[in-house]
Amino acid sequence: MAKAPARAAVLKGMRAALRLQRDLGLDQAGARGHRVDVFGAIYRQNVPLLFRKLEPLLGAYLREEGNPGIILTTRRPLGQQRFTAAHELGHHVLNHDPHADDDSILRRSPDLAGDYMNLPPAEQEADAFASYFLLPDWLITTLMQRQHWTPQHLQHSDIVYQLALRVGASYRATLYALVRNKVIGAGIRQQLAKAQPATIKRALVPDHTIESTQNIDVWHLTERDEGAVIEAGRDDLFVVKLREDSNSGYLWNFDELQNAGFARWSFI
Template sequence: MNWDVAHRVAGIAANQAHRDLAVDREGYVHVFAALRAAGLIGMAQPMPRLFGLYMDENDGGPAVLLNAGLDVITQRHTAAHELGHHLLGHRSAADDNLDHSARWGDRSWPEHEKVAEAFAAWFLMPRPAVLQAVEQVTRGGGLRRPEHAYLVARVLGTSYAGTVRQLSRLGLLTRDQGNQWLGIAPAALKGSLCGGRPVPGGSHVHAINLPSDGRRFYVDTGDLLVLEVPGARFGESAPELVAWGASWSAGEGDAAPYSPQQILQVTEDLDISTAVSVSVPGNDDPLGLTLVRQSPRTGSDDVWQA
């Protein structure tokens, strides 16, 4: 089975799963809630040598075990991959290396792993959700910069590389564009979005602009909120947010592709969610958005956020 066939099979299966599990195909996919809806027991614990494990009924399942030491983006992908094993009728499977090309080589993946990996992409990034994310990020201008792909990944809760591949697969990037953008480190894109300043490795960057009004942003401790609207300011912030770096305004001669007006950082005080307002010159009403914490899962799924 080649990758094209694997993606065709997985795309159909993911579409069916969205329907059966009542997943919103136009927004952020709540994969941990989907595990429960599919009848899977979910658990997470530190596992130095294992990323994830699917156990079928013959091994005491159906259940999914995730590595609690992973960041939430990697956990989400692993959860979707293991869900694919379950819904596609696979036997128990262990994932001890997320870099499958290093484990099996580019062309020697076992068929069940190919399809489960493709399923994860289509489950977390269905076409309607991707198109809506692209519209939000680019404001209808199309994907012109790799930073756009990075921000689309933030909307979807997916990795930068996985998002670039899916954008190419959906015909939203050319193959050459995709290959070129895959060669750019996310750290460089995060720095660019913050006006050229280095960003801590574990922090993600979320751009706030006019289309952000009414939106939910899925964030974790250390993430940065970058305000892009000229002249705009964040409202009175709760203890969940603190100023990060200096505030500055874009100048006409500024050579940086992004010149943020203000940057806030999410702190440990963010428990579940909080509301944030942004005042915009010329607007009677402020923009309103909601931050929802998405941190790595630990323990049993009965204490997990959906």
């Protein structure tokens, strides 16, 4: 775990995230099973949000003449955009100075020694805010209960990837949150971190060629996702596994999906 003064910064960021969740009602019963709407939270804080083709920056927190603003790159997957948005929102909520962020924010965590301890306190606070805001304990617990996932299930990279999709965070950020919540140990996280999301995605659709996985996610949906809100990208793929018994009239009809613009290519 992080040591002082990093520990104090992590606690400050965590408390700010939990306080904002409470103030916005994100931890209430009706919302507990859905990913945290970080873009909506920025809007409700009256902070203008812009998307631009930034490179190599992921995002920035701005303040011109006292007026705040957040800018995010369009050149990254949604999970990375959401984490960056939460990081910049943390800068705002914690009243930090303007700051620009590159992809180093995706690779660091308070459970790593060394370089992390040398980060400015504002960056440690914003990192902790982003992690706790996007991946609160109650959201992970709710999704584990809904999907009937045990800690043993989450020792497998493909299950962690599916959890990451549902919470709307990157695979790596989800691993850190599972360690933080004591669902898996640090040793298991290190092993799972070796898995490449691109490999996980292709394994889910072995009969379908994916030229580039950078902006494509692959969702594995079952009956346990009934009633859930699936926030997917326009190019995402869905593997749907549902029970069917034609003798009892228990059949599935996918015409509505096709009429909504989904391309049907495989159902299991």
